[in-house]
Amino acid sequence: MALNGRPTSPTTLNGSISHPSQGEARTDVLSWDSYFMATAFLSAMRSKDPVTQVGAVIVNRQKRIVGIGYNGMPRGCPDDQMPWGKGHEDPCENKFMYVCHAEMNAILSKNAADVENCTIYVALFPCNECAKIIIQAGVREVVYYSDKRNDDPATRGSKRMLSQAGVQFRQFIPPESQIVIDFHVIDHDSRSLTPAQ
Numbered sequence: 001m002a003l004n005g006r007p008t009s010p011t012t013l014n015g016s017i018s019h020p021s022q023g024e025a026r027t028d029v030l031s032w033d034s035y036f037m038a039t040a041f042l043s044a045m046r047s048k049d050p051v052t053q054v055g056a057v058i059v060n061r062q063k064r065i066v067g068i069g070y071n072g073m074p075r076g077c078p079d080d081q082m083p084w085g086k087g088h089e090d091p092c093e094n095k096f097m098y099v100c101h102a103e104m105n106a107i108l109s110k111n112a113a114d115v116e117n118c119t120i121y122v123a124l125f126p127c128n129e130c131a132k133i134i135i136q137a138g139v140r141e142v143v144y145y146s147d148k149r150n151d152d153p154a155t156r157g158s159k160r161m162l163s164q165a166g167v168q169f170r171q172f173i174p175p176e177s178q179i180v181i182d183f184h185v186i187d188h189d190s191r192s193l194t195p196a197q
Contacts (some may be wrong), residue, residue, distance in 0.1 A: 030176075030179070031175065032063055033121075033143065033172055034174060034175065034176065034179065036057050036059055036065070036119075036121040036143070037057075037121050037123075037143065037145060037172050037174070038179045039055075039057045039065065039068070039121070040055040040056055040057045040068075040102075040121045040122060040123050040145075041055055041123060041145075042055065042181075043055030043056070043057065043068050043069065043070045043102070044070050044071075044102070044123050045070075046070045046072070047070045047071050047072055047102075048072060048073075048079045048084070049071055049072070049084060049095070049099065050084055051084075051086070052071065052124070053070070053071065053123075054070060054071045054101065054102040054122065054123045054124045055068075055069070055070045055102050055122070055123050056068070056069050056070070056101075056102035056103045056105070056106040056120055056121065056122040056123075057106065057120070057121045057122075058106050058107065058110060058115050058118050058119070058120050058121075058139070059118060059119050059120075059121065060112065060115075060117075060118050061117060061118075066110050066111055066112040066115060066118060067106040067107055067109055067110035067111065067112070067115060067118075068106055068109065069100075069102045069103070069104070069105025069106035069107075069108070069109055070102045070105060071099055071100065071101050071102045071105070072099065072100060072105070073098055073099060073100070074098065074100055077098065082095075082098055083095055083097075083098070101126075101127065101129070101130050102122060102123070103120060103122055103126050103130035103133060103134060104129075104130060104133055106120065107133055107134070107137050107139075114137070114138060115137045115138060115139055116137075116138035116139075116140075117138060117139075117140045118138075118139050118140065118141075119139070119140065119141040119142075119143060120134060120139050120141070120142050120143070121143045121144075121172070122142065122143070122144050122145070123144070123145045123146060124144065124145070124146050124147075124148070124149070125142075125144045125146065125147045125149065125150065125155055125158065125159075125169075126142060126144070126158050126162075127149075127152075127154040127155065127158055128153075128154045128155075128157040128158045128161065129154075130158070131157070131158035131159075131161045131162050131167075132161065134162070134167060135161060135162065135165040135167060139167060140166075140167060140168065141167065141168045141169070141170070142162065142167060142168070142169040142170075143169075143170055143171075143172050144169065144170075144171055144172065145171070145172050145174075147171060
């Protein structure tokens with residue numbers, strides 16, 4: 001999985017796993033920030049949105065994932081019967097009327113009693129509507145990858161609300177240019193793997 005399609009570099013984790021001598025721990029492991037942001041990116045790959053795929057992961061203080069989500073249509077609304085465009089004259093024929101953002105889905109799908117004092121990792125800086133949900137849910141920190149819409153009123157309003165509410169936010173700068181997921185690298189017993197049907 002490549003983060004933002006950046007070219008590989010010497011710090012790339014390329015799917016190979018080092019095997020130190022017996023009794024030594026591996027040192028080429030992902031940082032917690034990289035792990036959680038990569039999980040958000042992996043979640044984004046589930047989005048059917050043809051233009052913007054966003055994933056979000058909520059993590060508690062014990063570094064456990066307690067919620068995960070991606071942008072998509074509400075439950076029960078068939079993806080193939082809902083509009084995914086954004087330039088139609090009729091607002092009801094644009095995706096904005098319907099799509100649930102990744103942050104909302106992560107908070108609503110939480111597997112904990114609450115997300116109070118948690119951190120949310122998200123591929124794109126939250127909009128103003130998601131900021132309201134994040135604040136009301138008690139999330140204490142937002143870690144985002146892209147701030148490409150920083151001049152939009154929705155993003156400016158989001159930053160204002162988050163700051164006023166005492167929710168910290170910081171940009172994730174990846175130490176590795178990409179993270180590759182190779183399902184065969186962990187196949188230690190040399191079985192022949194066939195894709196699931």
